[in-house]
Amino acid sequence: MIITIDGPAGVGKTTVGKLTAQKLGIGFLDTGIMYRALTWFLIKNNLQNSTIDRIETDLKTLNFDLDITNIDITTVLINKINVTDVLYSSEVEKYVSKISSFKNVREMMVKKQRDIVKNSSCVVVGRDIGTIVLPNAKSKFYLTASAEERARRRFSQNSEENPYSKVLKDLKERDNSDMSRKFSPLKVPQNALIINTE
Numbered sequence: 001m002i003i004t005i006d007g008p009a010g011v012g013k014t015t016v017g018k019l020t021a022q023k024l025g026i027g028f029l030d031t032g033i034m035y036r037a038l039t040w041f042l043i044k045n046n047l048q049n050s051t052i053d054r055i056e057t058d059l060k061t062l063n064f065d066l067d068i069t070n071i072d073i074t075t076v077l078i079n080k081i082n083v084t085d086v087l088y089s090s091e092v093e094k095y096v097s098k099i100s101s102f103k104n105v106r107e108m109m110v111k112k113q114r115d116i117v118k119n120s121s122c123v124v125v126g127r128d129i130g131t132i133v134l135p136n137a138k139s140k141f142y143l144t145a146s147a148e149e150r151a152r153r154r155f156s157q158n159s160e161e162n163p164y165s166k167v168l169k170d171l172k173e174r175d176n177s178d179m180s181r182k183f184s185p186l187k188v189p190q191n192a193l194i195i196n197t198e
Helices: 013-024 032-044 052-061 090-100 103-117 129-133 147-157 164-180
Strands: 002-006 027-030 064-066 076-078 122-126 139-144 193-196
Touching (some): 002 013, 013 139, 027 103, 032 052, 032 103, 052 103, 090 103, 103 129, 129 139, 147 164
Parallel strands (some): 002 122, 002 139
16 A cells, blocks of 8 residues: 655645554655755765766665654665764755756656555655656645745744744745756646645
8 A cells, every 4th residue: 555645845744644654554755855865965975066967877876775664763874874864954955956856866766766665555755756756556645735834834843043034935945946847846646635734
């Protein structure tokens, strides 16, 4: 059984996904952390502004190890380095949308994501799960909420980093990038149930 949950940043995909997985006793995968792990790797190696060809080359050599059975904390190892605690840094936040917008990057990540959930039952959350990654899933959901409400949630979680106005501005920019990108844009999957989380 595969359940997909899509939606914009800060809408509650991870919270809802984890609760659903716990209730059903199945695995949980937030595909966004894979893009964050890749972004962290590129920043760590001063490659965040590299050409797409260089990024593709590095991506081919990267190994992602995720424990989707531990619903509370998905441990993420990239080339055997535990990056779980650095995936939501402001630096990663700054570049992840750009890195994840490249067509070839998304195509390669989709293959990795499908391999991870192959032959398993789990809740999978992201921005293109019901549309691109797992379009044949029987149970699809799309979560939505206003930018202001989502920014308020993000601000309450990370109030020490940026003022609310900056959080809202960044979130709106991320929305625009996710929804307008040419490849795998964020949109409501066909046959998905839309839920407002405000």
